[in-house]
Amino acid sequence: MSRAAEGRSRGRIEERGSSLRVVVYAGTDPVTGKRSYLREKVDGTNKAAQKRAEKVLNRLLTQADEQRAPSSSVTLSYALDEWMRLTEMEDSTRKTYEGYIARTIKPALGEQPAKKLDARTLESFYNELRRCRARCDGKPFIEKHKSDEPDHDCQAAECRAHKCRPMAASTVRQIHAILSGTFGAAKRWGWLNENPALIARRPKQKAPEPDPPTAAEAARLVEAAFKMDADWGTLVWLAMTTGVRRGELVGLRFSRVDLDAEVIDLRYNWVGGKEKDTKTHQNRRIALDSETVTLLREHRKRVEQRLKKLGAKFHEDLFVFSGSKTPDHSEPYSPNAVTQRYKDMATRLGIKTHLHALRHFSATELLSAGIDLRTVAGRLGHGGGGATTLRVYAAWVAASDRKAAEILGSRMPKRNT
Structure with a gap:
């Protein structure tokens, strides 16, 4: 045939x-x-x-x-498809990986036999992406939008002269992770003798540069939040004092807030419209200060009164924070809506910051106050016994260490000279 x-x-x-x-x-x-x-x-x-x-x-x-x-002659494209089909991962991660595979990896390497791709090829690929994500040949050309019309006008607004845009090192590292996972699986399945991604050098990870708001800026932000409305002010205050992640904050239910014990029990994270484990799959209890407990008691009363007016009944499984579309608190505040509202508020105040910076603010304030690294790591939900906390907040840890040295020095007996 x-x-x-x-x-x-x-x-x-x-x-x-x-x-x-x-x-x-x-x-x-x-x-x-x-x-x-x-x-x-x-x-x-x-x-x-x-x-x-x-x-x-x-x-x-x-x-x-x-x-x-399948044999050792399978293409990288096929190996990628099989790895994605058989590997368990979060929906948000899968969506991200599918985008990188379709837009970047397959057009460049998809048709190559997987066994012919070596460390040099991968490093060259990464280097090209860091130079230009479109991997152009360096010659000027016009970027056309998709069109099958033979008389297409390249002067259209959608068409423009190509300008090289390097791919971020963090993005290339994600692409490397995809390839490493695929080659590792291909080796397990007997299609390859070795995983070239284990040998190839990936772009270095940029050192974290947390940029928390100052104490004065934090005060302005929380004051502005309470002026907007009490619920929003409480949300911003809680984010600031606990350093919880955005998904943990919006996914918090009243059943997880023990106002008598003055703790919140974090077990879930709200991501992609679903309730999931926390990012590091850790359950943790965070102690609350008395002012925060007072604000949460007032917030609970407001919610109870709101539900009463709606003819609904309060119960512990309701979400602590909810947007205007679900005043009965049956659904959580949209994570993206929280981020955008916070950004808009900060912009009006002339403060260049973002919601995640409140997490940095909480961490750096604790470290600057001399709180030990392990305690701070526990509140933030970092794994590795504080290794991540140390890597991200090294400068503040050093400052805290200096403060500790000065305190110890001041307590030492004075030497006769």
């Missing part, structure tokens, strides 16, 4: 609105027993799009052959 005839029997090109979809039968999944298909979208429906779809059909047919009989 010819390749063209094989393509027609095992795959098809469908027209779906203003685009084409290529579908190829890839056999039966040996685990689930279900029929498996490979699909890919092609923009446009004209002749140029049809030709591109034919190329995609041939590529997917080859990929389907590899999927039925």
